[in-house]
Amino acid sequence: MISIVAGTNRADSKTLKLATYIAELYRERGEKITLLDLSKLPPELLSPLSYGQKPADFVEQFSEPLLASRGTHWIIPEYNGSFPGALKLLIDHLPFPDFYDSRPAAFTGLSAGSSGGMRPVEQMQQIMAYRNGYAYNRRVFIPATYQTLDDQGVPLEEELRERLQRQVDGFRTFASRVHALTDS
Ligand SMILES: Cc1cc2nc3c(=O)[nH]c(=O)nc-3n(C[C@H](O)[C@H](O)[C@H](O)COP(=O)(O)O)c2cc1C
Incomplete structure (x- = not known):
């Protein structure tokens, strides 16, 4: 998964x-997918006490599915020259080192x-490298989102759809190979 x-x-x-579009590309290859939507992060995560006592919803809906997966594909928008604060909130509440160590990661911006x-x-790659993860280096960057994606988030250009497909196929293999190396 x-x-x-x-x-x-x-x-x-x-x-x-x-x-959601990228999830479908994986599913078409027979891959199981968990898609995590940060708008569903429990608001209690902002409580100063949440670092010690994680909200149960967060553990069930975010930490556990992420830990159970064999790799994570991060879809990262640019907000003020960086990634959104909601994404850093997620990162800072995931279990360390269990989630990060040796984790295969793909990146689409x-x-x-x-x-x-x-x-x-x-910036995210720096964090994942610091935390001893493994980056899949075939990244995809999508500029001018209001011109390049349709209303459903599907790339209008065939060439971009093909690049995303190659990223998905390559990352599935990469994640399996990293596990074969790190599990042995
Ligand atoms: C708070 C905020 C900050 C943003 N900052 C930038 C930026 O620095 N550079 C940029 O190219 N687009 C910026 N955008 C536009 C997003 O990159 C754009 O909306 C893109 O479609 C991805 O974001 P979305 O998933 O929220 O739609 C910003 C959007 C928001 C909401």
């Missing part, structure tokens, strides 16, 4: 729509501007 994190909690985000989310993706 692969987990996909739609990296914002903004209502009606392009990120969640794109993540998106932005309304021209960079395609390269800045937030590279």
Whole structure:
């Protein structure tokens, strides 16, 4: 099973729509998917006490499915030259080192501007490297989201759909190989 994190909690985000499209690409290959929507993060996670006592909803709906997956595909929008605060909130509440150590990770960035989310993706890669994860380096960056994606988050250009398919196929193999190496 692969987990996909739609990296914002903004209502009606392009990120969640794109993540839903990417989830379908995995499912078409027979892969089981858990899609995590940060708009469903329990508000109690913002409580100062939540670092000690995680909300039960968070453990059931976020930590456990993420831990059970053999790799995580992060869909990361650019907000103010970085990734959204909701995504950092998730990261800071996931179990360390259990979630991060040796975890295969793929990255797809998106932005309304021209960079395609390269800045937030590279910032996330720094975090994952610091936490001893394994990055799949075939990243995809999607610029000008209001021109390149349709209302359902589907890329309008065939070339971009193909690039996402190659990323999905490559990451499935990469995640399995990383596990074969790290489990032995
Ligand atoms: C709070 C906020 C900050 C944003 N900052 C940037 C930015 O720095 N650069 C950029 O190209 N787009 C920026 N955007 C636009 C998003 O990248 C754009 O809406 C894109 O579709 C992905 O975000 P979404 O999933 O919320 O739709 C920002 C959007 C929001 C809501």
